[in-house]
Amino acid sequence: xxxxxxxxxxxxxxxxxxxxxxxxxxxxxxxxxxxxxxxxxxxxxxxxxxxxxxxxxxxxxxxxxxxxxxxxxxxxxxxxxxxxxxxxxxxxxxxxxxxxxxxxxxxxxxxxxxxxxxxxxxxxxxxxxxxxxxxxxxxxxxxxxxxxxxxxxxxxxxxxxxxxxxxxxxxxxxxxxxxxxxxxxxxxxxxxxxxxxxxxxxxxxxxxxxxxxxxxxxxxxxxxxxxxxxxxxxxxxxxxxxxxxxxxxxxxxxxxxxxxxxxxxxxxxxxxxxxxxxxxxxxxxxxxxxxxxxxxxxxxxxxxxxxxxxxxxxxxxxxxxxxxxxxxxxxxxxxxxxxxxxxxxxxxxxxxxxxxxxxxxxxxxxxxxxxxxxxxxxxxxxxxxxxxxxxxxxxxxxxxxxxxxxxxxxxxxxxxxx
Amino acid sequence: xxxxxxxxxxxxxxxxxxxxxxxxxxxxxxxxxxxxxxxxxxxxxxxxxxxxxxxxxxxxxxxxxxxxxxxxxxxxxxxxxxxxxxxxxxxxxxxxxxxxxxxxxxxxxxxxxxxxxxxxxxxxxxxxxxxxxxxxxxxxxxxxxxxxxxxxxxxxxxxxxxxxxxxxxxxxxxxxxxxxxxxxxxxxxxxxxxxxxxxxxxxxxxxxxxxxxxxxxxxxxxxxxxxxxxxxxxxxxxxxxxxxxxxxxxxxxxxxxxxxxxxxxxxxxxxxxxxxxxxxxxxxxxxxxxxxxxxxxxxxxxxxxxxxxxxxxxxxxxxxxxxxxxxxxxxxxxxxxxxxxxxxxxxxxxxxxxxxxxxxxxxxxxxxxxxxxxxx
Ligand SMILES: Cc1cc2nc3c(=O)[nH]c(=O)nc-3n(C[C@H](O)[C@H](O)[C@H](O)COP(=O)(O)OP(=O)(O)OC[C@H]3O[C@@H](n4cnc5c(N)ncnc54)[C@H](O)[C@@H]3O)c2cc1C
Ligand SMILES: Cc1cc2nc3c(=O)[nH]c(=O)nc-3n(C[C@H](O)[C@H](O)[C@H](O)COP(=O)(O)OP(=O)(O)OC[C@H]3O[C@@H](n4cnc5c(N)ncnc54)[C@H](O)[C@@H]3O)c2cc1C
Numbered sequence: 001x002x003x004x005x006x007x008x009x010x011x012x013x014x015x016x017x018x019x020x021x022x023x024x025x026x027x028x029x030x031x032x033x034x035x036x037x038x039x040x041x042x043x044x045x046x047x048x049x050x051x052x053x054x055x056x057x058x059x060x061x062x063x064x065x066x067x068x069x070x071x072x073x074x075x076x077x078x079x080x081x082x083x084x085x086x087x088x089x090x091x092x093x094x095x096x097x098x099x100x101x102x103x104x105x106x107x108x109x110x111x112x113x114x115x116x117x118x119x120x121x122x123x124x125x126x127x128x129x130x131x132x133x134x135x136x137x138x139x140x141x142x143x144x145x146x147x148x149x150x151x152x153x154x155x156x157x158x159x160x161x162x163x164x165x166x167x168x169x170x171x172x173x174x175x176x177x178x179x180x181x182x183x184x185x186x187x188x189x190x191x192x193x194x195x196x197x198x199x200x201x202x203x204x205x206x207x208x209x210x211x212x213x214x215x216x217x218x219x220x221x222x223x224x225x226x227x228x229x230x231x232x233x234x235x236x237x238x239x240x241x242x243x244x245x246x247x248x249x250x251x252x253x254x255x256x257x258x259x260x261x262x263x264x265x266x267x268x269x270x271x272x273x274x275x276x277x278x279x280x281x282x283x284x285x286x287x288x289x290x291x292x293x294x295x296x297x298x299x300x301x302x303x304x305x306x307x308x309x310x311x312x313x314x315x316x317x318x319x320x321x322x323x324x325x326x327x328x329x330x331x332x333x334x335x336x337x338x339x340x341x342x343x344x345x346x347x348x349x350x351x352x353x354x355x356x357x358x359x360x361x362x363x364x365x366x367x368x369x370x371x372x373x374x375x376x377x378x379x380x381x382x383x384x385x386x387x388x389x390x391x392x393x394x395x396x397x398x399x400x401x402x403x404x405x406x407x408x409x410x411x412x413x414x415x416x417x418x
Numbered sequence: 419x420x421x422x423x424x425x426x427x428x429x430x431x432x433x434x435x436x437x438x439x440x441x442x443x444x445x446x447x448x449x450x451x452x453x454x455x456x457x458x459x460x461x462x463x464x465x466x467x468x469x470x471x472x473x474x475x476x477x478x479x480x481x482x483x484x485x486x487x488x489x490x491x492x493x494x495x496x497x498x499x500x501x502x503x504x505x506x507x508x509x510x511x512x513x514x515x516x517x518x519x520x521x522x523x524x525x526x527x528x529x530x531x532x533x534x535x536x537x538x539x540x541x542x543x544x545x546x547x548x549x550x551x552x553x554x555x556x557x558x559x560x561x562x563x564x565x566x567x568x569x570x571x572x573x574x575x576x577x578x579x580x581x582x583x584x585x586x587x588x589x590x591x592x593x594x595x596x597x598x599x600x601x602x603x604x605x606x607x608x609x610x611x612x613x614x615x616x617x618x619x620x621x622x623x624x625x626x627x628x629x630x631x632x633x634x635x636x637x638x639x640x641x642x643x644x645x646x647x648x649x650x651x652x653x654x655x656x657x658x659x660x661x662x663x664x665x666x667x668x669x670x671x672x673x674x675x676x677x678x679x680x681x682x683x684x685x686x687x688x689x690x691x692x693x694x695x696x697x698x699x700x701x702x703x704x705x706x707x708x709x710x711x712x713x714x715x716x717x718x719x720x721x722x723x724x725x726x727x728x729x730x731x732x733x734x735x736x737x738x739x740x741x742x743x744x745x746x747x748x749x750x751x752x753x754x755x756x757x758x759x760x761x762x763x764x765x766x767x768x769x770x771x772x773x774x775x776x777x778x779x780x781x782x783x784x785x786x787x788x789x790x791x792x793x794x
Contacts, residue, residue: 114755117683118684119684119754119755120684120685120689120754121684121685121686124684124685124686143755144755187759187760187761188759188760188761189758189759189760190750190758190759190760190762190764190765190768192760196755289782291782291785291786292782339747346772346775346776346780347780347782349776350549350776350780351545351549351551351574351575351776351777352549353620353772353773353775353776354575354619354620354621354626354772354773354776354777355617355618355619355620355626356618356619356620357618358618359617359618359619360618360620367620370620370772371620371765371768371769371772374747374750374751374757374758374768375758377751378750378751378754378755378757378758379755382751382754383751384692384694384695384751387694400692402685402686403686403687404685404686404687412686413683413686413687414683414686415682415683
């Protein structure tokens with residue numbers, strides 16, 4: 001957290017933007033300027049493209065970006081998790097090589113954690129990395145890997161020791177996806193989009209310097225990535241929207257959104273689009289139906305309280321206090337909000353809720369909510385797993401007895417997968 | 419009122435289930451849902467001629483089998499379970515029932531036999547773009563013209579309206595409102611002035627169409643100006659049929675989730691061994707069993723012509739809608755990541771649950787209907 005007052009931050013950000021923001025710059029060139037100045041990622045440490053600001057201070061800067069309409073650094077997707085993990089556990093080499101291109105948007109990242117046999121039980125990963133000569137050789141399969149089809153790099157959790165208990169035999173790597181040993185096969189989702197993939201490794205190679213942290217530390221590094229993922233799921237992050245303004249930088253950003261982000265255009269819908277509810281109710285006249293009004297009110301109470309809970313958690317963290325329960329309940333709450341929002345949208349939409357695409361309201365946006373919201377309860381750790389985390393870690397309730405954590409991993413019963 | 423099925427009914431169910439498992443595996447469902455027609459001609463023929471399914475609740479004197487809503491409920495429950503892609507609900511349930519309720523003796527003798535034989539497929543066009551499920555939403559007009567009538571207006575959400583040979587249309591005399599001035603008409607599927615467009619539906623296993631009528635020549639069905647009561651009866655009976663179809667789908671989902679939970683291992687044990695999961699399944703069983711009881715009870719009431727039938731139709735429809743949707747959500751959840759994929763079959767039923775939740779009126783509409791019908 002910087003010692004600067006909020007007013008000084010606002011004034012400095014505004015002055016810098018007014019002097020430097022230029023719609024005619026190329027997207028990467030402009031982002032390069034942002035990165036050099038520290039205004040692109042002000043919450044990052046000063047040593048690495050940031051200003052060491054708190055989240056609250058960062059939001060002031062964001063407001064200034066919005067005020068002037070300036071394009072920001074690349075912020076969507078797994079890149080945030082990659083950056084957070086590298087900042088926390090990476091070597092200087094990792095930071096040099098990767099952070100800048102994450103912010104410029106030149107590199108896309110993916111998270112190679114889940115496998116066919118291990119999703120909730122992430123520590124049950126069976127993708128293996130074996131040291132051969134001076135290199136790590138990777139074999140196995142990952143699944144549900146968002147972005148892998150256009151990513152350059154992946155955050156890989158792989159087993160390096162099969163005789164240790166499951167959590168102890170894992171290591172964490174950064175892997176170059178664009179190599180012959182990696183095959184990416186897109187998977188279609190129930191909403192028709194294909195934003196996640198199967199990833200197959202056949203003797204894929206990793207240079208030893210792209211191991212993150214120590215051998216056998218994979219689980220604790222993965223936990224950092226997951227914490228950031230959970231935190232990102234609290235609904236406070238905004239979705240990147242194309243601007244209709246003209247200028248090279250806007251055009252290039254719009255292209256980035258249209259192409260790179262195309263598979264993710266359903267992401268706002270999966271969260272339930274609470275923002276649309278009241279307008280839709282008025283438009284359809286359903287705002288006069290008492291039963292609909294009640295359900296909308298329930299949703300808004302839930303969504304507003306969830307937002308303030310997330311803000312409380314962040315504020316506590318920024319003041320150096322323990323996060324409190326708020327930090328862990330955000331993800332579960334967002335699942336509840338998404339579910340109730342889908343229910344409310346159905347009520348509001350009536351018969352049109354049976355239709356999709358051009359035949360349905362908002363060119364299919366409402367229909368997309370209705371077939372996307374279940375993802376919120378699964379991605380980034382299921383609702384059941386979140387409840388286990390809340391009860392066992394936050395409330396310190398006794399853990400379920402476990403048999404799989406103490407024995408050598410090769411002896412643990414697991415799925416027979418093809 | 420009986421609270422169990424007869425031995426013959428149980429045998430009928432077993433027989434149907436085998437037939438549908440054979441004819442409507444999910445590979446077929448997936449193939450047909452990608453087509454515009456949405457059904458397989460050969461399977462329709464078989465279920466019509468070999469099994470006589472479109473004839474189930476049609477009296478024998480009109481070429482039917484003379485069974486009632488109890489048996490029809492069984493058929494629908496099994497079709498919902500198998501997610502059969504066929505114009506059965508549109509033709510055998512909606513249109514046939516409307517004709518049974520509204521038509522004159524002579525009209526029944528002409529119209530019903532080919533319907534019961536499955537040779538003619540009909541659709542019932544009642545809802546319009548305002549999406550209202552009761553008679554108040556009808557704006558399409560019928561004006562006398564020559565020795566017949568002329569229809570003008572638009573119908574929407576018409577099940578299988580794009581493929582039906584015969585369309586039964588609910589229309590009103592210009593200047594009337596509510597239940598007054600409503601009549602039913604029949605129009606040939608290829609009538610001049612009728613344009614039919616397949617709509618994009620979230621549930622591709624159940625096709626819907628928008629039908630635009632521009633001075634379409636039509637024949638009166640039943641008594642002029644008196645269609646309100648037979649239509650209301652038809653929609654109540656259809657809601658009961660839909661409730662039975664929904665509980666069939668819900669049960670199938672529940673079973674598939676349960677089966678998966680026994681096979682899937684995480685943390686060194688089957689996910690079904692975690693208490694959270696067991697409780698989820700206990701709740702699912704409760705929801706589905708309750709909805710089944712209501713759907714069966716309502717079907718029996720329809721079979722017996724119980725005077726409380728309209729209220730029971732709403733009760734069963736609202737109950738089944740909620741149970742089906744909740745079961746669908748929990749079934750996706752039980753499967754985790756794989757449950758969200760296109761290749762996993764869960765979404766096929768999930769989408770049917772969503773369309774059935776809304777079709778013929780959503781749960782909140784039917785809860786309100788229930789209260790009104792009970793004079794609360
Ligand atoms: C849209 C989407 C995007 C995703 N993106 C990525 C990605 O980029 N990278 C990546 O690595 N993964 C990704 N995932 C995968 C996601 O993290 C996993 O799907 C999730 O963690 C669940 O794992 P699973 O699918 O193996 O389900 P399972 O773990 O098999 O779970 C099945 C069911 O069992 C329940 N269950 C499991 N264990 C317990 C327990 N101990 N107690 C009670 N219930 C339990 C679960 O809650 C669930 O209901 C994505 C998933 C989705 C849906
Ligand atoms: C109105 C009433 C009438 C009764 N009549 C009779 C009777 O006629 N004969 C008779 O023998 N007993 C009777 N009981 C006693 C009843 O069977 C016990 O109260 C009940 O089994 C709970 O046991 P407990 O009180 O020891 O609570 P506990 O077993 O200590 O339970 C406390 C809490 O823990 C939960 N819990 C316990 N075990 C589990 C588990 N494995 N998984 C999840 N949650 C768990 C419980 O659901 C409860 O919420 C009666 C109780 C009541 C309230």
